[in-house]
Amino acid sequence: MRLENRVAIVTGAASGIGRAVARKLAAEGARLVIGDRNVEGAEETAGMLDANAVVAALDVSDEASCRAIVDQAVERHGALDIVCNIAGVLDFGRFADVDRSRWDRVISVNLTGVYHMCRAAMPHLIPRRGTIINMASAAGLVGVPYNSAYTASKHGVIGLTRALALEFSKEGVRINAVCPGGVRTPMLEQAPPEDIDWQMVMRSASWLDGGEIAEPSDIADTVAFLASDEARRITGAAFTVDGGQTAG
Numbered sequence: 001m002r003l004e005n006r007v008a009i010v011t012g013a014a015s016g017i018g019r020a021v022a023r024k025l026a027a028e029g030a031r032l033v034i035g036d037r038n039v040e041g042a043e044e045t046a047g048m049l050d051a052n053a054v055v056a057a058l059d060v061s062d063e064a065s066c067r068a069i070v071d072q073a074v075e076r077h078g079a080l081d082i083v084c085n086i087a088g089v090l091d092f093g094r095f096a097d098v099d100r101s102r103w104d105r106v107i108s109v110n111l112t113g114v115y116h117m118c119r120a121a122m123p124h125l126i127p128r129r130g131t132i133i134n135m136a137s138a139a140g141l142v143g144v145p146y147n148s149a150y151t152a153s154k155h156g157v158i159g160l161t162r163a164l165a166l167e168f169s170k171e172g173v174r175i176n177a178v179c180p181g182g183v184r185t186p187m188l189e190q191a192p193p194e195d196i197d198w199q200m201v202m203r204s205a206s207w208l209d210g211g212e213i214a215e216p217s218d219i220a221d222t223v224a225f226l227a228s229d230e231a232r233r234i235t236g237a238a239f240t241v242d243g244g245q246t247a248g
């Protein structure tokens with residue numbers, strides 16, 4: 001019960017890592033507001049939790065929607081302590097095919113979405129010395145070929161995390177990024193386009209080549225640790241949970 005009575009928002013909670021984070025935080029005693037653009041999936045997640053959770057329709061690429069979920073958390077629970085920015089999209093493709101609309105979609109969800117949530121939440125986190133955990137990726141630390149927009153967005157998430165960690169260190173708000181390698185979620189079931197050099201992708205992502213793939217709960221354990229007081233000295237970290245993928 002490391003997060004007893006803390007109020008937490010989890011985005012992307014309808015599926016995969018976001019769902020596992022919601023389950024873990026609820027088990028640790030947090031009071032949850034969970035959001036996703038897939039409301040049905042988020043309601044399903046709420047049904048799996050030990051405690052009651054508020055479910056919100058959320059599009060992280062929309063500023064008003066991000067403000068609304070933050071307002072809902074504060075109105076419902078009177079405070080906000082933890083924000084887990086987990087929502088994200090993957091889009092494999094040759095750079096020649098990544099037109100402006102594909103680029104914009106990935107950046108607006110994965111990077112601008114984190115920006116919107118941090119902006120909306122920060123005024124409430126400051127008085128609580130709260131914390132933000134942003135889901136980046138190993139692709140935030142190394143390049144993944146045929147994944148240009150995603151790789152750029154996740155590098156951006158780590159940069160934003162580091163800048164905010166410094167800017168808000170005096171207020172005691174900790175901001176960290178988590179960088180998983182491959183995790184068994186619906187995101188990884190996306191069929192890659194046939195016209196890419198798959199061998200090259202596998203070299204950059206060793207887990208695709210028969211290496212061990214993580215479970216969503218592995219990532220949720222790290223998020224819960226970073227949200228807890230045990231991580232009180234950790235801020236501005238890009239915390240890898242990738243089985244060593246980016247170590248060599």
Ligand SMILES: NC(=O)c1ccc[n+]([C@@H]2O[C@H](COP(=O)([O-])OP(=O)(O)OC[C@H]3O[C@@H](n4cnc5c(N)ncnc54)[C@H](O)[C@@H]3O)[C@@H](O)[C@H]2O)c1
Pocket residue numbers: 011012013014015016017018035036037038041058059060061086087088089090109135136137138179180181182183184185186187188
């Ligand atoms: N699965 C992996 O191998 C892996 C590895 C590294 C990082 N990640 C990151 O982890 C996070 C979660 O991914 P996952 O693997 O659980 O994928 P997932 O597809 O299972 O879940 C992503 C969730 O985000 C939601 N979402 C997408 N766009 C949204 C929007 N605009 N507003 C609100 N919600 C939105 C989806 O509806 C879905 O519920 C992502 O940020 C992803 O980039 C995943």
